[in-house]
Amino acid sequence: MIEVEALTKRYGSTLAVDDLSFTVRPGLVTGFLGPNGAGKSTTMRMVVGLDHPTSGTATINGRPYAASPAPLREVGALIDAKDVHGGRSARNHLRAVARSNGLPDSRVDTVLGLTGLDAVAGRRIKGFSLGMGQRLGIATALLGDPGVVMFDEPVNGLDPEGILWIRNLLRGLAAEGRTVLVSSHLMSEMAQTADHLIVIGRGRLLADLSMTDFLEQNGRTHVQVKSPRQDDLAPLLRAAGGTVEPDHDVLAVHGLTCEQVGDIAAAHGLALHQLFEQRASLEAAFMDMTRDSVEYGSGSLPPPPDSALPPPPDSPDRPGATEVAP
Amino acid sequence: MTLPASPTANAASPFALDGPVHHPTTLDVVRSEWLKLRTVRSTFWTLAVTVVVMVGFSVLVCAAQVATWDQLTAEEQQANPINGVSSALAGLSLAQLAVVVLGVMVISSEYSTGGIRSTFTAVPRRARVVVGKAVVLGLSTLVVGLVASFVAFFVGQLILATKHFDVALGDPDVLRAVLGSGLYLAACSLFGLGIGLIVRNTGGGVTISVAALFVLPPLTALIPGTVGDQIQKFITSNAGQSVAATGSAPDRLGPWVGYLVFTVWWLVLIGVGTWLVRRRDV
Ligand SMILES: Nc1ncnc2c1ncn2[C@@H]1O[C@H](COP(=O)(O)OP(=O)(O)OP(=O)(O)O)[C@@H](O)[C@H]1O
Ligand SMILES: [Mg+2]
Numbered sequence: 001m002i003e004v005e006a007l008t009k010r011y012g013s014t015l016a017v018d019d020l021s022f023t024v025r026p027g028l029v030t031g032f033l034g035p036n037g038a039g040k041s042t043t044m045r046m047v048v049g050l051d052h053p054t055s056g057t058a059t060i061n062g063r064p065y066a067a068s069p070a071p072l073r074e075v076g077a078l079i080d081a082k083d084v085h086g087g088r089s090a091r092n093h094l095r096a097v098a099r100s101n102g103l104p105d106s107r108v109d110t111v112l113g114l115t116g117l118d119a120v121a122g123r124r125i126k127g128f129s130l131g132m133g134q135r136l137g138i139a140t141a142l143l144g145d146p147g148v149v150m151f152d153e154p155v156n157g158l159d160p161e162g163i164l165w166i167r168n169l170l171r172g173l174a175a176e177g178r179t180v181l182v183s184s185h186l187m188s189e190m191a192q193t194a195d196h197l198i199v200i201g202r203g204r205l206l207a208d209l210s211m212t213d214f215l216e217q218n219g220r221t222h223v224q225v226k227s228p229r230q231d232d233l234a235p236l237l238r239a240a241g242g243t244v245e246p247d248h249d250v251l252a253v254h255g256l257t258c259e260q261v262g263d264i265a266a267a268h269g270l271a272l273h274q275l276f277e278q279r280a281s282l283e284a285a286f287m288d289m290t291r292d293s294v295e296y297g298s299g300s301l302p303p304p305p306d307s308a309l310p311p312p313p314d315s316p317d318r319p320g321a322t323e324v325a326p
Numbered sequence: 327m328t329l330p331a332s333p334t335a336n337a338a339s340p341f342a343l344d345g346p347v348h349h350p351t352t353l354d355v356v357r358s359e360w361l362k363l364r365t366v367r368s369t370f371w372t373l374a375v376t377v378v379v380m381v382g383f384s385v386l387v388c389a390a391q392v393a394t395w396d397q398l399t400a401e402e403q404q405a406n407p408i409n410g411v412s413s414a415l416a417g418l419s420l421a422q423l424a425v426v427v428l429g430v431m432v433i434s435s436e437y438s439t440g441g442i443r444s445t446f447t448a449v450p451r452r453a454r455v456v457v458g459k460a461v462v463l464g465l466s467t468l469v470v471g472l473v474a475s476f477v478a479f480f481v482g483q484l485i486l487a488t489k490h491f492d493v494a495l496g497d498p499d500v501l502r503a504v505l506g507s508g509l510y511l512a513a514c515s516l517f518g519l520g521i522g523l524i525v526r527n528t529g530g531g532v533t534i535s536v537a538a539l540f541v542l543p544p545l546t547a548l549i550p551g552t553v554g555d556q557i558q559k560f561i562t563s564n565a566g567q568s569v570a571a572t573g574s575a576p577d578r579l580g581p582w583v584g585y586l587v588f589t590v591w592w593l594v595l596i597g598v599g600t601w602l603v604r605r606r607d608v
Contacts, residue, residue: 045607048447048450049446049450050443050446050447050607050608051607051608052605052607065450066450066451068450069347069349070347070348070349070350071350071447071448071449071450072448073343073347073348077447079443079447080440080443082440083439083440083441083442083443083444084439084440084441084444085362085366085435085436085439085441085444086439087365087366087367087368087435087439088362088365088366089365092361092365093444095361096358096359096361096362096365097358097444097448099354099357099358099361100350100354100355100357100358100445100448100449101348101350101354101448101449102348102349102350102351102354103343103348107343140444144343145342145343
């Protein structure tokens with residue numbers, strides 16, 4: 001359990017974290033979101049005692065991290081994968097960290113295997129790619145088999161396979177009852193990983209809610225269905241209580257679930273060529289939420305010319321849209 | 327790169343750590359710092375330079391003295407008698423810079439790479455890290471310093487023996503001076519660590535250390551009056567190196583008093599450095 005209480009951090013004239021309070025509970029993946037400069041990394045650094053709060057407290061399992069009798073057994077943190085001495089090999093780096101907490105060297109092989117780094121363990125960290133460095137950071141965090149895990153943008157630099165792996169890792173860690181806090185800029189990524197959301201902007205708490213609530217409030221979904229007998233299907237769906245709008249050669253159905261649409265079609269012997277749930281853009285909802293607190297706005301650019309075109313009819317991928325498999 | 331399967335909800339954790347929870351101690355940190363010290367190249371290089379400088383200067387100075395002795399007039403010979411100990415340990419004032427660089431880098435390289443954040447995340451009790459670093463650094467430079475000093479001494483005596491200027495370890499003060507040379511080198515590395523803790527960067531730390539040990543001490547001799555004499559005696563390397571000198575001199579503290587004064591110097595620097603390191607964000 002991570003508890004942050006009225007946490008405030010000021011760097012000179014910059015108020016990086018402003019009276020922030022929240023609790024991260026065990027057994028869940030908690031997503032920590034906010035635009036650039038929102039104060040996510042600063043908050044995480046204060047949780048592990050690297051930065052001292054200007055006021056307020058951050059505790060882990062009820063006490064400041066620095067008071068932990070067995071730090072790495074309690075918390076595994078990946079703050080910045082570049083925070084290592086590049087002149088050492090990955091294995092020696094991990095051994096040094098393990099020894100500092102009296103963990104056996106066998107742990108090093110365990111986490112090297114877990115993160116797929118065995119083959120490069122003898123190489124100097126200096127030559128690592130972004131993704132390899134990120135995996136080493138994760139390996140370091142998992143050395144002590146910690147009950148609390150805190151990752152700052154772990155998918156940064158990872159390939160799609162690595163991103164999927166992280167997602168499963170985080171879900172697995174939470175399922176084992178650990179406390180998992182993970183920061184990200186991407187709401188769509190979090191929507192697939194997190195159970196709970198903490199959103200901050202300009203150092204202040206903007207939202208602290210479950211992912212289900214967030215999706216209910218912001219993820220207006222509708223069903224897209226494609227059928228060679230579209231004209232026969234549409235009245236049946238309307239009769240079942242849905243609102244139906246033809247959209248090129250698909251029907252956009254509001255008010256019915258995928259299951260309902262599929263059952264109605266089957267009951268009437270109508271073939272379906274596509275059936276999926278289309279979710280409103282989570283990124284758009286996230287940007288709405290943080291609009292007033294964006295530190296480094298991008299100014300207003302004219303829209304790229306092709307954004308004026310309608311989306312290709314066969315593609316469920318629209319700009320900014322997220323597909324969720326039914 | 328292929329990744330193994332992630333832990334799944336129902337399987338036992340693939341990386342569970344069994345057994346009772348070990349509460350790490352300062353000794354664990356010492357073991358960690360020992361591994362860190364011997365797995366970076368700068369350690370090897372600075373210690374190699376220390377040995378080469380000590381032995382090299384002993385050979386150069388002793389050989390030059392032996393070679394030129396006969397060309398000196400009797401008055402010159404009387405005015406500058408050969409001191410077998412100081413000739414053989416002539417490299418000390420340069421070798422001190424190599425160990426001081428190592429001392430600075432033990433901490434500054436962690437700040438410059440960001441490795442310090444890994445270190446303090448694993449060991450949030452920062453004073454333990456300082457103790458761990460000081461122990462492994464002090465012991466390593468002590469061992470290497472002693473080896474370098476004894477080798478320099480014996481090689482020097484071999485050369486001086488050709489003209490019968492050699493001294494023996496059993497002669498008064500000789501063993502103490504050679505041991506003292508190793509002790510002084512160890513203390514210099516801790517002096518560098520203290521400066522490194524305070525300034526946190528290699529360039530600044532090395533510059534300040536060289537100024538404090540190499541440039542300033544000779545300049546203090548220019549300060550007039552009795553106050554000047556005292557400053558001159560107590561300043562860093564003037565005090566510290568008295569343990570590696572033989573005979574007594576009016577402008578020098580006694581060997582152990584001098585070493586004690588230098589010990590206070592580095593203890594204060596490390597103390598101030600530790601206080602700063604604990605207060606500052608990393
Ligand atoms: N060491 C520091 N010194 C001065 N200012 C800092 C420092 N660290 C962070 N800041 C400032 O504090 C604010 C919050 O930064 P922080 O890195 O915590 O944001 P973030 O949410 O992690 O951003 P990002 O998404 O870009 O990683 C920023 O305005 C940043 O410039
Ligand atoms: Mg950040």
